Amino acid sequence: MSSLHVIVIGAGTGGMCLAHGLRRAGISVAVYERHRTRADGVYGYRVGIDPTGNHALKECLPQELFDIYTATCARAPAYLNVLTERRKTIASFPLPENHDPVDSERSVSRMTLRQVLLTGMEDVVHFGKAFTHYERNGDGTVTAFFADGTSATGDLLVAADGTGSRVRKQYLPHAEVKDTGVIAISAKVEVTPRTRALLPDEVFNGISLTFAPKGQFCIWHVMEFKWDRDGTVKHGIGGNDAELIGRWPGLLYDNTRDYINWGFSASADKFPPDVMDLRGEELRRVVLDMTPTWHPDMRELFEAADPGSCFPIAIRTSVPIAPWKSTNVTLLGDAVHTMTPGHGVGANTALRDAMLLRRHLVAVRDGARSLLDAVGAYEAEMIPYGFARVADSLAQNGTNGADPLHRPFVGRAVLAANRTFFRATNHIPALRRKFLDDLTAYRAADA
Numbered sequence: 001m002s003s004l005h006v007i008v009i010g011a012g013t014g015g016m017c018l019a020h021g022l023r024r025a026g027i028s029v030a031v032y033e034r035h036r037t038r039a040d041g042v043y044g045y046r047v048g049i050d051p052t053g054n055h056a057l058k059e060c061l062p063q064e065l066f067d068i069y070t071a072t073c074a075r076a077p078a079y080l081n082v083l084t085e086r087r088k089t090i091a092s093f094p095l096p097e098n099h100d101p102v103d104s105e106r107s108v109s110r111m112t113l114r115q116v117l118l119t120g121m122e123d124v125v126h127f128g129k130a131f132t133h134y135e136r137n138g139d140g141t142v143t144a145f146f147a148d149g150t151s152a153t154g155d156l157l158v159a160a161d162g163t164g165s166r167v168r169k170q171y172l173p174h175a176e177v178k179d180t181g182v183i184a185i186s187a188k189v190e191v192t193p194r195t196r197a198l199l200p201d202e203v204f205n206g207i208s209l210t211f212a213p214k215g216q217f218c219i220w221h222v223m224e225f226k227w228d229r230d231g232t233v234k235h236g237i238g239g240n241d242a243e244l245i246g247r248w249p250g251l252l253y254d255n256t257r258d259y260i261n262w263g264f265s266a267s268a269d270k271f272p273p274d275v276m277d278l279r280g281e282e283l284r285r286v287v288l289d290m291t292p293t294w295h296p297d298m299r300e301l302f303e304a305a306d307p308g309s310c311f312p313i314a315i316r317t318s319v320p321i322a323p324w325k326s327t328n329v330t331l332l333g334d335a336v337h338t339m340t341p342g343h344g345v346g347a348n349t350a351l352r353d354a355m356l357l358r359r360h361l362v363a364v365r366d367g368a369r370s371l372l373d374a375v376g377a378y379e380a381e382m383i384p385y386g387f388a389r390v391a392d393s394l395a396q397n398g399t400n401g402a403d404p405l406h407r408p409f410v411g412r413a414v415l416a417a418n419r420t421f422f423r424a425t426n427h428i429p430a431l432r433r434k435f436l437d438d439l440t441a442y443r444a445a446d447a
């Protein structure tokens with residue numbers, strides 16, 4: 001089927017990885033994105049890419065773009081810390097230093113990753129195309145329709161349009177995505193000598209998790225990049241990275257600069273009822289009002305957040321469904337298996353899907369299998385691992401509002417048990433080793 005043409009809805013993480021992979025394999029592909037420009041519509045700040053995601057990017061991106069991806073990652077965290085709300089360290093695990101481009105954990109700015117993935121794809125991505133519905137044609141093709149009255153026809157329609165997928169709503173109307181009952185507020189704080197001084201060294205150089213009473217949770221990341229406030233490569237960066245970043249056009253669209261990122265969450269009933277409608281300064285106020293007993297330095301960081309960077313997220317999860325009969329419409333990433341950020345693997349799973357689907361479509365290109373066989377083989381593999389990740393993520397870190405952690409009395413006991421677990425793990429070398437091995441193994445399991 002040498003004339004295979006693939007239509008992808010959504011220029012997000014999974015859709016763009018697939019588009020690169022198909023183009024690299026000589027398969028015709030077009031991506032349709034609802035946003036009007038390449039800088040619109042990125043929510044959230046950091047994404048942790050693990051060996052599974054790196055592997056997919058390595059296989060799908062042209063080599064130079066993969067090198068730009070690794071050069072534009074933030075410095076890797078050196079510790080995983082567990083803190084109390086009074087900023088006492090319960091555990092601090094040094095993370096192994098690993099510079100391998102694939103078998104390592106990478107801290108990536110979402111906006112930077114988006115710009116990397118859009119690089120060199122001007123002829124493939126069509127902006128301002130909000131998908132509305134599709135129709136199947138008598139000749140076996142499928143046509144996607146857009147809100148601006150235009151349409152596009154191809155042999156395969158891939159839904160890569162994220163959690164609210166319009167394609168899924170038409171194709172698998174019984175597939176549900178539901179709120180988990182947890183809300184998060186996230187914001188960025190500029191790194192200045194003052195804000196830097198508010199974080200102990202291990203916290204500044206690591207990823208830190210604060211588990212607090214009432215099921216409150218906060219994650220802290222510090223993102224430091226190889227370029228400065230003016231977008232100029234920082235002094236002392238190695239020649240190769242400096243050259244790659246220097247000539248990468250994507251930086252022109254990317255306003256990412258060094259920042260501290262906090263993400264505060266709790267069960268929805270603990271927030272004001274209108275929290276999802278609040279913005280900026282009001283959200284900052286909500287977090288401050290909910291955390292009167294937190295350490296003053298942590299509260300100062302809540303206060304120091306750039307109001308324009310504050311946004312609320314209702315954490316959502318998909319409800320697993322039984323496999324369906326494969327057709328010339330398929331799905332990847334959040335469009336099919338939205339998961340909570342509990343394990344930080346949603347983007348990695350979307351990337352894995354892209355790599356897998358690409359492999360099966362290469363077999364179609366080569367005449368080794370039919371398109372429907374290829375889609376069937378992709379879905380037979382993707383559905384089980386995708387929904388397994390959904391279940392694992394929901395069970396993690398209190399991202400499910402029904403978790404006992406969020407209940408009034410039992411929550412205290414769960415918090416105490418959690419702290420005892422981390423204290424013991426921190427102090428007993430065998431437990432420490434096992435904890436770190438399990439963490440690494442989970443995140444590398446699919447690479």
Ligand SMILES: Cc1cc2nc3c(=O)[nH]c(=O)nc-3n(C[C@H](O)[C@H](O)[C@H](O)COP(=O)(O)OP(=O)(O)OC[C@H]3O[C@@H](n4cnc5c(N)ncnc54)[C@H](O)[C@@H]3O)c2cc1C
Nearest residue numbers: 010012013014034048131161162333334344345346347348
């Ligand atoms: C707070 C938070 C933290 C997270 N942290 C991590 C992490 O550390 N590691 C990790 O692996 N994952 C993480 N995730 C999950 C990750 O962000 C998602 O799983 C990932 O972005 C999914 O990629 P995708 O390509 O499926 O969808 P998206 O990246 O959401 O892309 C969907 C695209 O489709 C477009 N679109 C939507 N509707 C239409 C339409 N009708 N027509 C045309 N285009 C449309 C959108 O504009 C968007 O560009 C986190 C999620 C949250 C909420």
